[in-house]
Amino acid sequence: MKARDILSVLDAEILTGDENLDMEFYAACGSDLMxxxxxxxxxxxxxLTGLVNPQVIRTAExxxxxxxxxIRGKRPEEKIVEMAREKGIAVMTTNHxxxxxxxxLYSAGITERGVWD
Amino acid sequence: MTYGIIRKDFVIPANDxxxxxxxxxxxxxxxxxxxxxxxxxxxxxxxxxxxxxxxxIHANGGIAEVEIDRNKILIRIKDDGPGIPDLExxxxxxYTTAPDSxxxxxxxxxxxxxxxxxxxxxxxxxxxxxxxxxxxITVFLTDN
Ligand SMILES: Nc1ncnc2c1ncn2[C@@H]1O[C@H](COP(=O)(O)OP(=O)(O)O)[C@@H](O)[C@H]1O
Ligand SMILES: [Mg+2]
Numbered sequence: 001m002k003a004r005d006i007l008s009v010l011d012a013e014i015l016t017g018d019e020n021l022d023m024e025f026y027a028a029c030g031s032d033l034m035x036x037x038x039x040x041x042x043x044x045x046x047x048l049t050g051l052v053n054p055q056v057i058r059t060a061e062x063x064x065x066x067x068x069x070x071i072r073g074k075r076p077e078e079k080i081v082e083m084a085r086e087k088g089i090a091v092m093t094t095n096h097x098x099x100x101x102x103x104x105l106y107s108a109g110i111t112e113r114g115v116w117d
Numbered sequence: 118m119t120y121g122i123i124r125k126d127f128v129i130p131a132n133d134x135x136x137x138x139x140x141x142x143x144x145x146x147x148x149x150x151x152x153x154x155x156x157x158x159x160x161x162x163x164x165x166x167x168x169x170x171x172x173x174i175h176a177n178g179g180i181a182e183v184e185i186d187r188n189k190i191l192i193r194i195k196d197d198g199p200g201i202p203d204l205e206x207x208x209x210x211x212y213t214t215a216p217d218s219x220x221x222x223x224x225x226x227x228x229x230x231x232x233x234x235x236x237x238x239x240x241x242x243x244x245x246x247x248x249x250x251x252x253x254i255t256v257f258l259t260d261n
Contacts, residue, residue: 032223033220033223033224033226033228034223034224034226035167035224035226035227035228035229035232036226036228038163038166038167038228038232039228039231039232039235049223051222051223053134053135053222053223054135054136054138055134055137055138055170055222055223055224056223058137058138058141058142058166059166059223061138061142061145061162062138062141062145062159062162062163062166063159063163064155064159
């Protein structure tokens with residue numbers, strides 16, 4: 001699924017990273033704990049989180065995650081958006097809560113699962 | 118890659134959670150520039166980042182020494198923190214002494230050391246209570 005489809009499925013707003021809109025995503029990880037995200041082994045992952053701080057962007061950077069969706073209407077401050085922009089990471093915000101956002105993406109076809117060993 | 122050995126040191130500042138990860142970010146960029154395989158870059162970046170975060174949240178910061186040669190990437194994270202009394206216990210998934218304030222910032226799930234073990238090719242930890250901790254992460258660049 002392309003980032004632009006994720007944007008519409010989640011009724012989201014994009015805050016940075018228009019250039020990533022045509023990237024494909026096959027798996028999603030929803031978590032507020034960054035070490036759990038880093039235990040998730042998969043490529044082309046979209047990260048959904050209710051946590052808003054610079055470490056979310058850092059975690060995405062280390063994991064090569066190119067799209068972060070902040071849920072429940074969370075909106076990172078400009079400094080954090082800027083940090084994502086520098087690292088080539090797209091940022092969206094949706095009003096949906098975590099469960100609904102994940103459910104919508106799953107129904108729309110993001111069904112691949114990550115690997116934990 | 119045709120280079121000898123590259124060495125770089127970083128300071129990991131104490132108690133500044135917002136800039137924690139700066140050193141790992143620099144190292145990641147360095148490795149990409151050197152043309153290291155993306156999977157190896159990712160393994161290195163994640164392990165170093167977890168170790169860097171640990172130095173910040175558990176040990177008042179420290180230093181990172183990075184050495185890259187044609188065979189391997191070696192990352193040494195040193196701190197003068199409280200040390201780890203029971204390393205075997207600390208290595209278990211979910212074990213943490215981090216307070217809720219750290220969890221509210223997205224860390225302290227007790228997955229840092231297990232993640233380092235998962236991603237590093239070799240992980241060596243030397244720790245002494247009251248003295249500090251040295252975490253050594255190796256990622257091999259060649260197969261032998
Ligand atoms: N550099 C360190 N100095 C002192 N204690 C540490 C250090 N690194 C890890 N620990 C101890 O090991 C525990 C487990 O570490 P880790 O697996 O990274 O989980 P977390 O950081 O989420 O607590 C920590 O809660 C802490 O008690
Ligand atoms: Mg940790």
